[in-house]
Each structure stands twice: as C-alpha cells, then as structure tokens.
Amino acid sequence: MKRNLLNLTRNTYDLLIIGGGIYGACIAWEASLRGLSVALVEKGDFASATSANSLKTIHGGLRYLQNADFRRMRESIRERRTLLRIAPHLIHPLPVLIPTYGHGMKGKEALSLALAVNDMISCDRNQLDDPQKHIPNGRVISAQDCQQLLPGIPHQGLTGGALFYDAQVYNSERLPLSFLQSAAQVGADVANYVEGVDFLKEGNRITGIKAKDILTGDHLDIRAKTVINTSGPWMNQVLGWLQGESPSVNVPLAKAVNLVTRPLFQTYAVGISSTNSYRDPNAIVNKGSRFLFIAPWRGKSIIGTSYTIWDEKPDDLQVTTADIQDLLDQINQAYPPANLTPEDVDFVHGGLLPRTGVDSHTGEPLLEKQYHIHDHAREGLPGLLSIIGVKYTTARDVAEKAVDQLFKSWGQQPPQSVSDITPIYGGEIERFDTFLQTALTNSPNGLTEEIMRRLVYNYGSAYPDILESLEGNLHQQQAPVDELAILKAEVIHAVREEMAQTLSDVIFRRTELGSAGVPEPHILKYCAETMATELGWSLTRIEQEIQAVKEVNQHRFLNVV
Structure with missing residues (x-):
C-alpha cells in the first residue's frame, strides 16, 4: 500500500471516499471488490479518530432485546459472524x-x-x-x-x-487498515494526510474534491463519478462546503x-x-x-x-x-x-x-441508533452520498448497502457482494488455533512464543511479511535483541508498506505498542530512530515526534472543567 498522490490527480474514479475510519475503509473494500475504481483520502492517519476510540467489542446486539429490535439483533449477529470469518x-x-x-x-x-x-x-x-x-x-x-x-x-x-x-x-486500528490494504491490493488508491477543502462541481453535480497534502502543503484536485462522505464527526464540516445547499443533513x-x-x-x-x-x-x-x-x-x-x-x-x-x-x-x-x-x-x-x-x-x-445513507441527489446535488454510521460492528454491512445504492443511483443493477465471505488482508486462515500452533512451531530461531503470538494476532497470515523485514540479527539469542529486531521490522514494514508517516502512526495504529499506554522512552527512541533512517528525519524531528507521542495521553492531566 503506497501513498501515490500523482495517481489521485491523474485518474477520474468511479468512487472517491472522504474519511479513512472503519466506514470509509469498508466502503473502499466493498466497492473495489465489486470492480469499481476507488480513491480514499483521510485528513489525518487512517482510523485515528472515533474508530480508534472504542471498547474493542464486536457486539452481537444482546442489548437490543430491551427495544425488541430483532432486526438490529440479526444484523449485529450476522456481522459479528462475518468478522470472525x-x-x-x-x-x-x-x-x-x-x-x-x-x-x-x-x-x-x-x-x-x-x-x-x-x-x-x-x-x-x-x-x-x-x-x-x-x-x-x-x-x-x-x-x-x-x-x-x-x-x-x-x-x-x-x-x-x-x-x-x-x-x-484484538487491534481495532489494524482492522480498518486491513480493509484498506485489501482494497489497495485490488487497485484502490488510498492516502492519509490528505485533507479535502472543497467540492468540485459541474453545474449542480459533485464531480470530486479539492484537497491539500498536509505533509507538503501542495494542493490537488481529485475527480470521481460519485463522492461518498464518511467523515464521521466532520460530516457537518464537509457538507459546509456546499454553502447551505444541503440543509437536510445536520449531525x-x-x-x-x-x-x-x-x-x-x-x-x-x-x-x-x-x-x-x-x-x-x-x-x-x-x-x-x-x-x-x-x-x-x-x-x-x-x-x-x-x-x-x-x-x-x-x-x-x-x-x-x-x-x-x-x-x-x-x-x-x-x-x-x-x-x-x-x-x-x-x-x-x-x-x-x-x-x-x-x-x-x-x-x-x-x-443515534440507526445508520443513514443519504443521497444528496434528493436535494438536487447528484454525485454525493453521506454515510452516518453508529456502530463499529456493522460497518461492513452498511458499506454493502451503500455500494448497492451507489449502483442504483447510476441506474445499474448492483453486482453480487462477496465481502462477507472474502478474507481481508491477513485473514487467509482456515483454523486459527492450528495456524497459530504451526507458526509457533516454525518460528525463526530466537523468537519467543510471546513475540510470535503477537505477530500472528496483529498480522495474521501476513506475519511472514514482517519476518522478511528482519535485518540479520535473529541469530543472537538475547531476548531483548530479538524483541528489538522484530520491533524494527514492524516499524520498517509500517513505513514502507502501510503508509506510516509519523511516530504516532506506528505507536498507536500500526503496532500494539501504544494501545494501553505510552511505551517506555527507550522504545519510543528506538522506533523514532528507525523511522528517521527510513524517512530522513533530523535529530530535531526525532525529538518532535517523540514529544508528540507523549502528548497524546497527557491531556488526561489537564485541569479543564
């Protein structure tokens, strides 16, 4: 998965998605799997907002019994089973x-x-x-x-x-990332740190967006047959680009x-x-x-x-x-x-x-308890859909329905969806316990069971990709060296193959290092220095990146009422 902004400006896509959380990621995979040309942009890092801040539970909907909402229960049960598959x-x-x-x-x-x-x-x-x-x-x-x-x-x-x-x-940030990696493998162009700033229009039709590369400040136009707004909490802000032309959606x-x-x-x-x-x-x-x-x-x-x-x-x-x-x-x-x-x-x-x-x-x-798929053609603005999602568990199902509606808006019969039975990146596993045991048995010399378990749980069938990034120090038997060697491989893989641009991307969303607290200073320093080698950071930039990670959780000490 490579960040190629030149592709974004060269092509006119069937679908452009604004927002790289779980809903945008699922729609990118669903649409790509059904043969559409897809682009997705995210103003920050993928899954860095609401999608990262969950209880990590994939709900089967037991609580809907008090509402006698059996339809939502069935929907949740089905999607829980789908994600397990x-x-x-x-x-x-x-x-x-x-x-x-x-x-x-x-x-x-x-x-x-x-x-x-x-x-x-x-x-x-x-x-x-x-x-x-x-x-x-x-x-x-x-x-x-x-x-x-x-x-x-x-x-x-x-x-x-x-x-x-x-x-x-196990890792709520890697699930959206895996959907995006799957989409990219079948042709989608995705990019983080690309912020939309306005819509492109021809008459009253939405034809794409004007965007800004946050990393360089460069501006670019991205064109598409249809734009889907999955910006989550930024929904109102994005629709504000319409300057009051879409008053029926306010979240x-x-x-x-x-x-x-x-x-x-x-x-x-x-x-x-x-x-x-x-x-x-x-x-x-x-x-x-x-x-x-x-x-x-x-x-x-x-x-x-x-x-x-x-x-x-x-x-x-x-x-x-x-x-x-x-x-x-x-x-x-x-x-x-x-x-x-x-x-x-x-x-x-x-x-x-x-x-x-x-x-x-x-x-x-x-x-809000119900998702909404809003086609702005009802307001005389064809080419734009907005998705209001309410539940992490059912994002794939909403994506399926959104892509169905997309085809119908073009006057076409939607192709059959197969995303409920198609493994996503890392998911090519028939029986998890057997796969895990085989990985433990065949682990490279020097890697502990704990390390191998972590690799399998995070990367699944793609864990050999991490091992390929190792740089020849597995022959050493000291556990700390082996742990750092794997960590270095994960960081390199995150930069080269998973579009990690900052130390926070690696700590909080590519690895599990920051999922329960900020890591020890020596780990932060090691990861930052590894990224510096890959991305050409200066010593000043290394310190800035380390400080930015520390500040992520320091807000809990603010005396703000």
Missing part, C-alpha cells in the same frame, strides 16, 4: 459475565430468558468451519459461582450471574470516553449497572440505569462508556479531568472494590458519536 486473526470470542441482583429486570430470571431468546435469534451464529470462532450458548450461574469468578463483587442481593459470549477485536455530536486502567478482572468482560439514572425513550423495558462495561485488555482493563454533549468543533475534542473523574466515580459507585483513582488510568480514549437529542430529565445525549 474474514478477520480471524483480529476477532475472537469474548466471555461476558453480568452479575444478577434481585428478581426484577436485573435479576436471574429476566436475564435467563434474555439469554435463551438471544440464543434462539442467533441460532446460525456458529456456521463457521473454525471451532475457535464458535459462540457458546448463554447460561446463568449461581451466586457462589459468580463470586468465585468475580472476587469482590458486591454480594448484597446477588442471585447469580448471566454468562454469554460476544467478541473482541449533532456526543463525546464518548473510555479508560484503560489497572486490571479489575482477568478472564471475563463484566457488565455492571451504573447508579446514575438513565432512561432509553425507545426501550420497551427500561432498566433505569446505564450499563458500564469492563473488559480485559492488554493485561489491563478497558472501561466505558460515559457520554456528554459536544457542541464544539470535532478538531477541538478534549477529554478533561472532569470527564475522567466522572467515569471513575461511576465505576467506583457501581463496583466499590475497584477503588480507582486518576493514578490508575493508563490511557484515555475519546471519540465523537452522532446523537439525536438530549434527555430532558438527565441532560445526557440521546445517541
């Missing part, structure tokens, strides 16, 4: 345990019924050849078993627990915050009810409180999610100490043994989601 190295089953209290909506009986209905609705969830990807039936357990699995869980009123399985993405936003902390639970993801009141106006049955989720992550816990109104510009997004303390308070109130303090927070995730309004009782944002 096409990205087997990145998506893995995750056990989830919910303590049950009393005999009402949060009791054992109600959740037992919910699990039974969920299993019935997802009866085809295990139509996969790989048994490692199968989702077991849900079941309820006794109060004693729940206390053994979750030591310290409050026992007053505890009646048991509801145990079910969902899925977790208000909510700020979402997750925290990575010291580990609270080891094996199970745990769902607990916040003590803060919450009312879902669309729910048939209201539980009365927001659900908090604590999942194991890189030997730590990832906890979320808290939501607040955001009416400022997306570029000004900041997670404040007040945001962090509020979420810590919610966790500590719901699960007192946690006793989390700001010093326990290793990393902060902040992203922006679409909302529909504000709850008049609580002041909390009401999140």
